[in-house]
Amino acid sequence: MAGATVGSGSGGAADLLRRLFVRLGILPFLLVIAVIVFSLMSDNFLTGRNLMNVLRQSVYLTIVAVGQMLALLTGGFDLSVGTVLALASVVGALVMASVHAAMPDAVFVAIGLGFLAGVLAGTAVGVANAIGVAYFSVSPFMMSLGMASVGFGIALYLTGGVPVYGMPVEFGDVFGFGVILGVPTPVWVAGLLILFLWILLYRTPYGRYFYAVGGNAKAARLSGIDVRGTLFATYILCAALAATAGMLLTARLDTGEANIGASMPLESIAACVIAGVSLRGGIGRLENVVLGALFIGLVQNGMNLARIESYLQTVVLGALLILAVVADQVRLRYVASAKN
């Protein structure tokens, strides 16, 4: 909608908006609109307490979205992130619970082993994706769609569809509800992961290679870049991030669940696209993706405060994703016409 209104005008203000749109994309407009609308609908929306809530709730999506961004940057995507979350949660919880049952005193050994097992289980899905995409040239769509089904099936099979209980309480206390220096633990974890990724992407050659492979894989290869290796790393990193998010969410829920993460593929891709990551690869900034994920969290929180039914919330999310893609197309058209 922002794209349409901006496009029609030709006055000074409209022209300014249009240039802002071409430079920054649709996210700033959506953020401003969302903040205005929700603060009008609910007095509690713009309070420090609520915004901290948004931050805490958005952590899981943010971590998954920055992983998804890597897949999009290289010109693919990962539809299996939801499954990775679920599989990590189930395996992590099972291992943690059984170690805890065997050695009730060694609480942190249980937590450490469980966390590690969960992340490794989720990452295994990424390894499968990586092998398929990098070495057998399966399209990322088919590969990750297939793995989504495989992983989900395994998670259900392991648990019989029943939530896994029996993890030490300390796990939830620290990683789910813990607060360090006034900031929730999951936010710390997300912050560190984002910092790590930012350094990788913008300060090392390897980061440049993700963009190069997505920008033009043939050119990247002729420039001496290990295209397969880069793709391989992409899907493993993406899954490892999603698996970490899965463990953090498990800590919050206090149970291992096979049914979490179902909305993650859509929401993570939406966060990236809204943030201006190109579906054709090679374009997108990490900072913006973090903002994109926070924006989706903000919208969900605002809709909750405004008592919009959860079924309708799904409709809004889907519509936002499509709007973002349309806006991207409109923007490309502006860029193209400015070029000629």
Add this chain to the structure above:
Amino acid sequence: MVASVPLLATRNLTKDYPGVRALDGVDFDLRAGEVHALLGENGAGKSTLISMLSGAAAPSAGHIERDGQAVAFSSVHDARDRGVSAVFQEFSLIPQMTVEENMFLGAEHRRGIFLDRAEMRRETERILSELAFDLKPGRKVRDMSRAEQQMVEIAKAFRSELSVLILDEPTASLTSHEAEQLFRLADDLTTRGVGIIYITHRMEEIFRIGDRITVLRDGRYVDTVGIDEADEDRLVELMTGSGVGATFPAGAAAASGQEEILRLDGVSTHGGGARDVSLSIRRGEIIGLAGLVGSGKSEAMRAAFGALPISAGRVFYKGEEVTGRSPGDAIGNGFLYLPADRREEGLLMVRPVRENMSLASLGGERFRRGIFVDRAWERRVVAETSECLNLSPNRPEMTVDRLSGGNQQKVMLARSLICDIDLVILDEPTVGVDVGTRHAIYRFIVDLAEGGAAVVIVSSDLSEILNLADRAYVFHRGHIQAEFCGGDLTEENVLARFFGKESA
């Protein structure tokens, strides 16, 4: 042959895009039965002009006249219905469809709601035989060579009564034999009264088939000259607004006796692109690889670089066997290959100039501090290199897709300045590049060789090889046909081997 009313004319034709006037008040006319060449550097407005003549874009001011009547083409289809058809560099063919299906795409003959396949087959055969094109109507376009695809594109123009044909760099990817075929077709069409607008960067083609030449510069009309009054220097002067001087810089002296840097011993590639190729290149040399498109010259070099699998033979680089190593290894050891198709294989179009220039060098020590990219160094090197190559606009953070073709080529060539290079292979370094930039690229090649690197020019443009190379190999059907150096490196000698003739 000169008609009193032009077939097609523009009056004060102007096109504005946001922030740029791409075409400014151009008057142009095309007479029946002539080949009218459009000449200008990249960005001079040729593409803009033909996009309006062919109905792909609407003018901002001024108008187009068809047989003396003002017209406004609403679309490419509309223009085609009025007898004006364009064949662009990028074909509008669907690869999965047959010749016949492509020819009638969007204008299918019908009986009721059904396709009239028999009628379309008859019509296709009539057009193909009239044009003397040896094409089967039922063949799929994706199975055809680029020259054949172009024939389909031209045949498509004959679906309706054709009186104006616009050809945009039609020979860019044709072999010289195929190009000759096209010229004969053009001759044939003009005797039938068709007017042809012909765009090319190649001067010899203009002198081969042109009747008049209109030169554009910076979106403005400069002059129209008859072919009799034109010569190459005059045209270059009109295009650039100043004399460029000699197109080719004085070459470096042949560097015989220097250390051998690359040797191929009986190299063949999978699929037979190159067969049993043996050659040797020394430091400081400029080597030309001549031959038709598809003669294997490019494949042999890609195989040496590691970009194409080798089925037999051995490659030695700096005295060490490197058969089957990766491009990454080659670059790490100072051996760089820059491909012919910069859009397809050379550049990251959506990324900035800076990243494109430094891409191949980031693995090297000079660009790193520990595991990190030395960004200050990168910025400095990119700025210096852009300066040295006269990149315009000189903005390192601008994405490459916003540069003109010639400047894109410079960005790609810059890679060989930024790496520590001992051997660089330039595959068709001046395709789609205007005269001014071409001169800069030749200068660049000579400088590289004088700096001690070996430079291999793989080119279908013979004049390039004759004027720059110290030594040349001629390829035919994957084999090396001949090797010439010094005084033997002449047009007659090389051409004699182009088509695979044994020694005369």
